[in-house]
Amino acid sequence: MATMAQAIRMALHYGETHLGVTDVFGEDVGPPLGGVFTASQGLKTAWNSPLDERGIIGTAIGLALAGQRPVAEIQFGDYIFNTIDLLKLAGNTCWASMGQYNLPMVVTTIVGAGIHGSIYHSHSFESMAAHIPGWKIVLPSRPIDAYGLMISAIKDNNPTMYMYPKALIRVKGKDLIPGEPADERELKKMIDAPPGPTLYDIIDVRSRWEPQWPEGLTDYQVPIGKARIHREGADISVITYARHVFLAEKAAEILKEENGIDVEIVDMRTLYPWDRETVFNSIRKTGRCLVLNEDTPVCNFGEHILRTIVDECFYELTAKPRLLAGVDVPGVGLHPAYEEASVPQINDIVRELRGICGEEP
Amino acid sequence: MATMAQAIRMALHYGETHLGVTDVFGEDVGPPLGGVFTASQGLKTAWNSPLDERGIIGTAIGLALAGQRPVAEIQFGDYIFNTIDLLKLAGNTCWASMGQYNLPMVVTTIVGAGIHGSIYHSHSFESMAAHIPGWKIVLPSRPIDAYGLMISAIKDNNPTMYMYPKALIRVKGKDLIPGEPADERELKKMIDAPPGPTLYDIIDVRSRWEPQWPEGLTDYQVPIGKARIHREGADISVITYARHVFLAEKAAEILKEENGIDVEIVDMRTLYPWDRETVFNSIRKTGRCLVLNEDTPVCNFGEHILRTIVDECFYELTAKPRLLAGVDVPGVGLHPAYEEASVPQINDIVRELRGICGEEP
Amino acid sequence: MDKELKVKILDLMIEARCMEERMVKMSKSTDGFFWLGGVGEEAFNVPLGLLAKRGHGLDYDFFHFHYRNGATMIALGMDPADELRQMHNRVTDPFSGGRNFCNHYVRKAWNVVPVTSTIQTQCSVAPGTARAQKRHGGDGITIVTFGDAGTAEGDFHVGLNWSTLPKWELPLLWICTNNAYGISTPYDEVHGQEHIANIVAGYGIPTKVINGNDVEESYNALKEAMDYCRTERKPYYLEAMVSRLHGHSSSSGANRVPDGLEADPLFVWIDRLVAEEVIEKDYFDKKYAAETQRMKDLLAEVRKEPAPTAADVFKHIYAEA
Amino acid sequence: MDKELKVKILDLMIEARCMEERMVKMSKSTDGFFWLGGVGEEAFNVPLGLLAKRGHGLDYDFFHFHYRNGATMIALGMDPADELRQMHNRVTDPFSGGRNFCNHYVRKAWNVVPVTSTIQTQCSVAPGTARAQKRHGGDGITIVTFGDAGTAEGDFHVGLNWSTLPKWELPLLWICTNNAYGISTPYDEVHGQEHIANIVAGYGIPTKVINGNDVEESYNALKEAMDYCRTERKPYYLEAMVSRLHGHSSSSGANRVPDGLEADPLFVWIDRLVAEEVIEKDYFDKKYAAETQRMKDLLAEVRKEPAPTAADVFKHIYAEA
Numbered sequence A, B: 001m002a003t004m005a006q007a008i009r010m011a012l013h014y015g016e017t018h019l020g021v022t023d024v025f026g027e028d029v030g031p032p033l034g035g036v037f038t039a040s041q042g043l044k045t046a047w048n049s050p051l052d053e054r055g056i057i058g059t060a061i062g063l064a065l066a067g068q069r070p071v072a073e074i075q076f077g078d079y080i081f082n083t084i085d086l087l088k089l090a091g092n093t094c095w096a097s098m099g100q101y102n103l104p105m106v107v108t109t110i111v112g113a114g115i116h117g118s119i120y121h122s123h124s125f126e127s128m129a130a131h132i133p134g135w136k137i138v139l140p141s142r143p144i145d146a147y148g149l150m151i152s153a154i155k156d157n158n159p160t161m162y163m164y165p166k167a168l169i170r171v172k173g174k175d176l177i178p179g180e181p182a183d184e185r186e187l188k189k190m191i192d193a194p195p196g197p198t199l200y201d202i203i204d205v206r207s208r209w210e211p212q213w214p215e216g217l218t219d220y221q222v223p224i225g226k227a228r229i230h231r232e233g234a235d236i237s238v239i240t241y242a243r244h245v246f247l248a249e250k251a252a253e254i255l256k257e258e259n260g261i262d263v264e265i266v267d268m269r270t271l272y273p274w275d276r277e278t279v280f281n282s283i284r285k286t287g288r289c290l291v292l293n294e295d296t297p298v299c300n301f302g303e304h305i306l307r308t309i310v311d312e313c314f315y316e317l318t319a320k321p322r323l324l325a326g327v328d329v330p331g332v333g334l335h336p337a338y339e340e341a342s343v344p345q346i347n348d349i350v351r352e353l354r355g356i357c358g359e360e361p
Numbered sequence C, D: 001m002d003k004e005l006k007v008k009i010l011d012l013m014i015e016a017r018c019m020e021e022r023m024v025k026m027s028k029s030t031d032g033f034f035w036l037g038g039v040g041e042e043a044f045n046v047p048l049g050l051l052a053k054r055g056h057g058l059d060y061d062f063f064h065f066h067y068r069n070g071a072t073m074i075a076l077g078m079d080p081a082d083e084l085r086q087m088h089n090r091v092t093d094p095f096s097g098g099r100n101f102c103n104h105y106v107r108k109a110w111n112v113v114p115v116t117s118t119i120q121t122q123c124s125v126a127p128g129t130a131r132a133q134k135r136h137g138g139d140g141i142t143i144v145t146f147g148d149a150g151t152a153e154g155d156f157h158v159g160l161n162w163s164t165l166p167k168w169e170l171p172l173l174w175i176c177t178n179n180a181y182g183i184s185t186p187y188d189e190v191h192g193q194e195h196i197a198n199i200v201a202g203y204g205i206p207t208k209v210i211n212g213n214d215v216e217e218s219y220n221a222l223k224e225a226m227d228y229c230r231t232e233r234k235p236y237y238l239e240a241m242v243s244r245l246h247g248h249s250s251s252s253g254a255n256r257v258p259d260g261l262e263a264d265p266l267f268v269w270i271d272r273l274v275a276e277e278v279i280e281k282d283y284f285d286k287k288y289a290a291e292t293q294r295m296k297d298l299l300a301e302v303r304k305e306p307a308p309t310a311a312d313v314f315k316h317i318y319a320e321a
């Protein structure tokens, strides 16, 4: 099965050949590298930008104003924070112009910890992003969702922030993307650019390389605004996304085994506008909930979810709802002891879930 | 009594003469204007920076690294959003260097709606600011707090975000700042720079002007991290700050009059690290709470407060806690119909308070 | 420049001036909350509008204006009533439905992209439209305007850099209207270069500094600059020294600056045309009176138009599907 | 340059090289997660450290490094064990207690301010320390280093502008080590100017482009540049063309680039010193073997030092009161 990087690459290929994508650009996004996480290898519209995030976002806005459909990459979510004013402008363009201009642009960026990225390659961005009105925001956890959400993001006529988790970028999916060859080695041979020991070798070998795109790719979409139940359960709902879907899954197995507690896991997929119905239905069913993510905890996106749950489901809750997020420190430190104590781990999730389920109202 | 602008000015004067403040700078902060809101008139360390927020924050960091004590102004909170990466760096400097470097710097900026400021002179910043670890954040509502918090911010050895509300900058206080002359006309004559019909006149007349600072100014401090009870009440707690302290006060009067409901108002003053004790005590007393501010509602600072209240006081609440914040739109529109429908007004507060008090658990 | 064109420019300058003066008055009454605009830049801004290629799409010019381009919009053909609508924040304001400050234009039919209050961000955005035009071909160009103080922002460098990338030099006309102030801060206090153009030259972009209070000099320089961008498909930088006759904005009173301290390009032009016997001595007085009255009448009509309502707040957060 | 100095520079270059090579190895084992550093910049970076004025406070130089200044730190007197501590993220790492990537130095006693991962932000910060020095007087200067690609960021303009303000020209030495790449993107693809220096010259800052693989050229240019900043109290810009011998970082393998494609400044220098008969032919082999062994031994010691624990996470969020 495709990895998330391959899924994104195929969706971008579909976008540039079928959906009018004109530019896929950013730092090291074009040849020879095709993105530091390989998500834009072999694309005919991919190009290398200057090392300048403000220029990348600004140019994406300008291209969209001119009727193009750009997909702009910020190499790491950690480096998007010098563009917040521009993101705000992109988000208010339609509203401030009374609907005259809308911006069909996608910004992609990789987020989160889990690869020993130290202080500046571990950042989350969802809490700040969701605070900026006018954007749609997605953050898939599985290759198939990564594909389907990219197609939806490209088709959407609004600025869309497409984040994806560093820790899952090379993880293979369990579901075949429509059109994807069943044999993953074949896929690799078709669309992964050949490696080389140094940049010089890579430049050399790739100058003669052309991808062979699978022919049956479709416009398979995951609609923006639709969550999914990753695991059904009766006793408590975990509302989460990205990497923590799978950490929650491991925790759920432990709880099943050791406590007989049946955990439901909601993978939000879209963070804005989010799927209130799926989230509320799950919580109404279980009466308990844990909101889970790895961003820092003050003005955390999960606090927004939690507040909304209190608003909508307060009298249906049988235990107080909780947030488990990253700790309130200025960065994720390099040594694993730092990272493990900063970002929710399986044990932490187990402990929180047990706590909530053990609570007497 | 002094206005907030005068209070800040006096505190900065005290800072540059007694507390080692070396630089008060920003766009139009020096002569002749002394700040577009007059908060730095007559200061001997005030100077005009280039029109460049990144340079302002960067230089403040550099000055602080060199052992200076800068106070840097961003002319409007609306224009701070291109510096978030630098604010994050300032906030992680101490932690990332294992305590080697700390940054004794203050960033001041004016925030909020209420002066028909349209899309780009009405922004709130507290939600994003509070999401950045390593900073202390204050936002006074009264001139005396503005003075006392500025003294504390200057003395603090950490980066401090000192916000103040546009709508209250010219409102006079009810409490005399220690050292402030009792006659407000006298104060005006002493420390307000003379006006002029045009910039040319202002330059001319101010080139011959010198302020006469009140002699008895003290290092009166409002400790960072201490809220205050603005109005005592028994039935419901409003947790708020800045302009909404006074809007809540008006709403409280209406509720007293019309419903016999006794509202307690907590003016947080410090947003980070905030005064959990005062907030929780109030809520434990009343059993009900409304968190109130004007920032947009997704990942709103009030959601953080609310989540913490749910964490700490859930089983003591007799009604579900609520947030009343600005609406989720990309800006505050210019026409009053927009502004009134975007930012909580007295009527909205009354309605929410009645709703919570009328709610049956 | 023929006689007809000279008078046309004069007429447009008067029209723009009267519109702005009406707005200044509105800002001092209950008709408007805040004014800022381009009084003192008309000699440059009118030729800019006249020479541009107005229309929709990549074959036409894209405009990334700042908040002093009212005269350019007039020269492009804007009905001044539209600007009064914005000033009076009517829902009929065709640019922002009463949401934004005056002089914050948006007109998609003319490629006028949204004027934003954030100084200099237009310099990071403009390479986007210009890049689309470079790829498209034709002779449409992107025009971006800004003040002198704003060039301190990093976005200025961003824009210059992106317009000079190898193989992607962009048909982008950079225009700085240098009035020697940023609000209250004099140019000489915060710029170490005699002209901003000195910096721009380092990128390899052709530059020219002109007297923006001179209609003919402005017209000719703009023509040359636009021709270059249109045919070479490369960037060009023009710095026009201009006046700021009503100060920065209504925040500082918007009063007319003391006589003689800043040249008034309108009177410079009138004097020239009178001396050249292109117009009669009383031409201006008549025209000015008529335009003043016209603006008054337009405002009277605009006042009757509907205001936004609370329900309008939520319109257009997202694009219609 | 006397013989003694020549050999001293050589020794430091070898020491730095061996330290970095040890770290490259560590990044391929369980001893470290990630490497990036300055292999290929030693001919420039060692003289930089030797010529600087090391100490604490405004009378000494301030350093705003990027992540390729290991050789400069060695020349300033750093014990390579400290760098291995950071690479091995020990809590004994004196720069960040095991929190940050290697080559992210901080040493307050030497005015080495925190190296940040965010490219080019140091250019917006450096004017702050330089401004304090300008006010203070003396001959301390601020030195800031960065790569070629990073100059595309707006912060580059910000820094250049703030260092040339009227009456506040700053004693600030701008240093670009130009290795012709930003990760995988060649200089020629994203820069329209032959040298970044072309842009800088527009600000009125003296500039010089040199061969950073040549020790003597580097030493002399640095001396001249520093003298200028120290005595004139004004900015200067130096662009050193350098090599990147192990690629960008361990993300792309950190393998040694194919022979002959990039000059190795260490061998250039050895060949010169052998030709000049300053050293014997086998000098390098011996020294290199000894330093390689020393780094191995240091690492063995460092490995025994304690790792951070969960409790360390919350230390130093705020300054001690």
Ligand SMILES: Cc1ncc(C[n+]2csc(CCOP(=O)(O)OP(=O)(O)O)c2C)c(N)n1
Pocket (backbone or CB within 6 Å): B027, B051, B075, B079, C068, C117, C118, C119, C120, C146, C147, C148, C149, C150, C151, C179, C181, C182, C183, C248
């Ligand atoms: C990013 C940003 N910072 C600050 C402001 C506040 N502001 C509005 S206009 C202005 C001065 C602009 O001066 P200049 O660029 O010379 O243009 P001018 O007004 O003189 O035409 C300032 C500081 C702003 N609008 N945006």
Ligand SMILES: Cc1ncc(C[n+]2csc(CCOP(=O)(O)OP(=O)(O)O)c2C)c(N)n1
Pocket (backbone or CB within 6 Å): A027, A051, A053, A075, A079, D068, D117, D118, D119, D120, D146, D147, D148, D149, D150, D151, D179, D181, D182, D183, D248
């Ligand atoms: C603001 C920011 N954007 C992107 C990155 C990711 N990044 C790290 S190094 C690098 C390339 C830097 O190239 P250059 O400035 O030439 O320095 P060199 O590595 O060649 O010495 C990039 C893009 C970053 N660290 N910071």
Ligand SMILES: [Mg+2]
Pocket (backbone or CB within 6 Å): C147, C148, C149, C177, C178, C179, C180, C181, C182, C183
């Ligand atoms: Mg100006």
Ligand SMILES: [Mg+2]
Pocket (backbone or CB within 6 Å): D147, D148, D149, D177, D178, D179, D180, D181, D182, D183
């Ligand atoms: Mg480089």
